[in-house]
Amino acid sequence: MIAADIFIIILLFTLFAFSHTLLASNKTKIALAEKLGAKIAFYRLFYNLSSLLFFIFFYAVAPKPNVIVYDLLFPFDIITFALQVISLIGLVWATRPIDLKEFLGTAQIERYLLGEYKVEDLDERQTLKIEGAFKMVRHPIYFFSILFLGFRPTMSLFYLVMFLCIVIYFCVGSIFEERKLIETFGDEYREYQLRVPRIFPLSITRTKLK
Secondary structure (H helix, E strand, O other): OHHHHHHHHHHHHHHHHHHHHHHHOHHHHHHHHHHHHHHHHHHHHHHHHHHHHHHHHHHHHOOOOOOEEEEOOOOHHHHHHHHHHHHHHHHHHHOOOOOHHHHHOHHHHHHHHOOOOOHHHOOOOOOOOOOHHHHOOOOHHHHHHHHHHHOOOEEEHHHHHHHHHHHHHHHHHHHHHHHHHHHHHOHHHHHHHHHOOOOOOOOOOOOOOO
16 A cells, blocks of 8 residues: 555656656747747746646645654754754755746746847746856755755655655756756856766766767
């Protein structure tokens, strides 16, 4: 029964991850831009909202086995919680170079309403800012999210399976994301790949994608 629950959790998350990746692909965006023109400006907000709703649906319908993997005792529970708070602060720090309005999709809609939207931007206007946490790793939001989600004083089986799925998705998804960034920024991003690790700062691997 527990094995079946784990399988269903992984299956549901895989469906979420596949849809999330498909909707984020440049191929999908270009096809939509050809049909929608400048109205592609609304796509980013739609993408974020649909992803959120799909994840809520996944969380709601996924089986949640009544199994506790571990429950830390004092003082380890306090230490783990403190590390979680520190990682949350790191996550906020990692978002500082990011234009949150552009990330959410509201900046695109503002430009569209002003008649200033460029279709070639697709769903967002991208800039390469190598500052703050981005000097430490190329995907600091993924890194600090992994820490925040992983530092748990109490770990249930459902949460552990979901956490492992998220970590795998971040690692695999970042590869596809970087291919799109190379298309946009070319040699500038390739040079960045050689200087800075991808997700984990202790990694000595500098992979240059083709």
